[in-house]
């Protein structure tokens with residue numbers, strides 16, 4: 544599909560930077576989502592151009608308060624031969640306040656994993672390494688409406704997108720979380736419709752609650768709307784199935800859909816772009 548220039552998705556590259564930041568605040572957004580504010584002088588030139596961005600977070604080894612950071616070489620991180628490699632995971636820059644010099648990340652808590660375990664025990668003064676963002680996919684706000692689909696891991700990106708959409712924009716969010724306690728209130732100037740669905744009590748052998756909720760969605764204007772942009776992220780298998788449904792059964796054009804696996808059941812630290 545040939546996009547009018549104001550609806551073209553723009554890719555921006557950023558010079559790779561590696562920053563050591565310290566925790567300044569830990570607050571529960573919901574019982575399942577922790578917001579952690581980070582500060583450091585190196586944030587003075589931090590840039591995050593899109594809600595779809597991610598930073599690589601480098602975690603301290605269990606029991607340590609600071610990570611062992613690599614150095615930056617011409618083609619990325621360089622590790623000393625004898626130094627342990629820090630565990631890395633991708634997280635969304637949820638909010639960046641240049642004046643306050645503060646970057647907020649939000650961690651969806653799950654059963655166990657280095658990132659989730661670190662967040663649970665994080666205290667003011669602990670340190671993290673942050674690499675990137677290396678690039679941004681800037682999705683224009685000017686589409687007739689925005690469909691945002693995701694699970695807990697996509698909530699930071701979706702909440703940020705909703706905050707950034709201007710008055711006059713229309714957005715529909717379809718969100719899967721554990722139970723009603725995990726719902727958020729969104730701050731947005733857009734006209735917003737939210738559909739929550741829950742894993743608790745769902746039949747684990749059946750389609751994901753997210754796919755069922757997307758299937759059940761009555762699209763604005765009752766059918767296909769060419770001027771919609773769909774953004775979807777969450778568990779890889781669930782998002783793959785949502786994407787197939789949107790392409791095959793709803794007639795969404797590939798150029799108007801971005802889907803990503805933010806994690807994969809049974810695997811560690813997975814990031815899959817599901818676009819082709």
Ligand SMILES: Cc1cc2nc3c(=O)[nH]c(=O)nc-3n(C[C@H](O)[C@H](O)[C@H](O)COP(=O)(O)OP(=O)(O)OC[C@H]3O[C@@H](n4cnc5c(N)ncnc54)[C@H](O)[C@@H]3O)c2cc1C
Nearest residue numbers: 597634635651653656657658659807808809810811812814
């Ligand atoms: C571009 C991008 C942006 C992301 N932004 C965020 C963000 O802002 N906030 C956020 O919380 N996550 C975000 N994620 C997802 C996060 O990186 C993964 O959930 C990551 O796997 C968590 O690492 P971990 O060390 O806790 O678990 P891992 O060591 O990676 O995994 C351990 C086990 O837990 C499972 N697992 C991983 N994540 C979850 C989960 N959420 N629920 C249930 N089981 C899980 C794995 O399948 C595995 O079996 C993002 C991912 C990408 C690719």
